Amino acid sequence: MAFPGFLKKLVASPVLKALALVVVLCFIVAVIIDLIVLPIFAGRYASRGNIPEVTGLPADSAVKVLEQAGFVSEWVPESRYSSEIPEGFVLVQHPVAHREAKLGRTVFLTKSKGLREVTLPDLRGKSRKQASMSITRAGLIEGPPIPGAHVSIPRGVVIRTEPRAKSVLRIGDTVSVVYSAGEKAGKVLLPNCSGFTLDSAKQEIEKLGFVSGKVQKDTASNLVPGVVISQIPRAGEYLNPGTIIDWIIVH
Numbered sequence: 001m002a003f004p005g006f007l008k009k010l011v012a013s014p015v016l017k018a019l020a021l022v023v024v025l026c027f028i029v030a031v032i033i034d035l036i037v038l039p040i041f042a043g044r045y046a047s048r049g050n051i052p053e054v055t056g057l058p059a060d061s062a063v064k065v066l067e068q069a070g071f072v073s074e075w076v077p078e079s080r081y082s083s084e085i086p087e088g089f090v091l092v093q094h095p096v097a098h099r100e101a102k103l104g105r106t107v108f109l110t111k112s113k114g115l116r117e118v119t120l121p122d123l124r125g126k127s128r129k130q131a132s133m134s135i136t137r138a139g140l141i142e143g144p145p146i147p148g149a150h151v152s153i154p155r156g157v158v159i160r161t162e163p164r165a166k167s168v169l170r171i172g173d174t175v176s177v178v179y180s181a182g183e184k185a186g187k188v189l190l191p192n193c194s195g196f197t198l199d200s201a202k203q204e205i206e207k208l209g210f211v212s213g214k215v216q217k218d219t220a221s222n223l224v225p226g227v228v229i230s231q232i233p234r235a236g237e238y239l240n241p242g243t244i245i246d247w248i249i250v251h
Contacts, residue, residue, distance in 0.1 A: 051107060053097035055090050062090045062109060070103035079113040083172060087114030115170035122165035123158045123177065124234075131158045131177050139171040147181035149238040151189060155180050164232050184238045190245070192235030193228050198249050201228045209241030217251035225250045 052069045054062035059075075066073045076092075085091045092110035095101060118138045123131040128145065135142045143162075150159050162176045163169065188208050193201035202212045218229055232246040233239065 047103045048100050049103050051093075051095055051097055051099050051101055051105075053093075054107075054109070055093055055097070056085060057090050059088055059090065059109075059111060062093075066107055071101070072104060072106045074106050074108050076108055076110045079111045081114065081116040081171075082112040083115055085112035085114075087112055115172065117168050117170055120161060120163060120165055120167045120169055120175060123161055124165065125153070126158050128156060128158065128177060128179055131161075131179075135175050135177075140169060141172060141174045143174040143176035146176050146178045147183045148178045149182050149184045149187065150180050151236040151238075153180045153236070155182055159237055160233055187238035187240055190231075190233060190235055190237050190239050190243075193231055194235070195223075196228050198226055198228060198247060201231070201247065205245050210239065211242060211244045213244035213246040215247045215249060218248050219251050223250045 047070075049070050051071060052065050054065050057065065063073045080091055082091050089112050090109050091112035094108045095105075116139070118140065120140070121134055121138065123134055126134070132142050146162065148159050153159050157180050159178045159180055162178060169175070188210070190210065191204060191208070193204055196204065198215065206212060223229070227250045229248045229250060231248070233243070
């Protein structure tokens with residue numbers, strides 16, 4: 001029969017031998033990749049770990065904790081205000097803590113700027129209701145109102161605030177309003193010392209029982225250096241003896 005003879009020729013064919021060799025080589029390569037190459041790559045590039053919690057930590061400590069866990073840290077350029085996390089500490093991390101990730105992955109960190117600062121507006125001459133709204137809008141807390149008296153400010157109208165206007169405060173700080181309520185008993189009228197030399201102004205208020213406080217210098221081209229520009233509290237208010245009076249004088 002011719003068929004068995006054909007099979008013998010086919011088996012002896014160089015093409016078939018080459019094809020068989022290729023199949024064997026492919027099998028060997030597949031085994032090497034599966035048993036040797038893939039484990040190497042998997043161990044080097046696919047090792048995983050849990051990202052540690054670093055929010056609330058100081059900046060240096062957060063970086064060290066991430067490095068020890070096998071991760072890389074990078075700071076986000078823009079910091080953010082926080083009422084809970086102190087300035088310079090980690091406010092936000094991304095990815096979040098306790099998430100599994102490849103070792104060597106970058107964890108982005110946002111630094112806290114602490115509490116946001118605001119400048120206390122001048123509420124003098126406003127009603128108590130207007131003053132309360134302004135304090136709340138500024139992110140501040142209104143403290144107990146303080147009754148006072150003023151020679152020209154009518155009852156119910158704000159004389160000043162404690163702390164004083166233009167003070168730089170932090171969100172959540174307390175501000176009390178001093179309002180005119182005709183409270184003169186036992187109090188002394190604070191005179192206007194603007195235009196006095198500082199020494200003369202001090203003598204004027206100290207003889208009335210007040211105490212001279214801090215001195216701040218400011219520029220005023222039309223006045224002689226050392227002359228009082230303004231005083232805090234302002235003139236016209238009835239105050240208890242012993243009240244501290246701060247000065248702003250010409251530089």
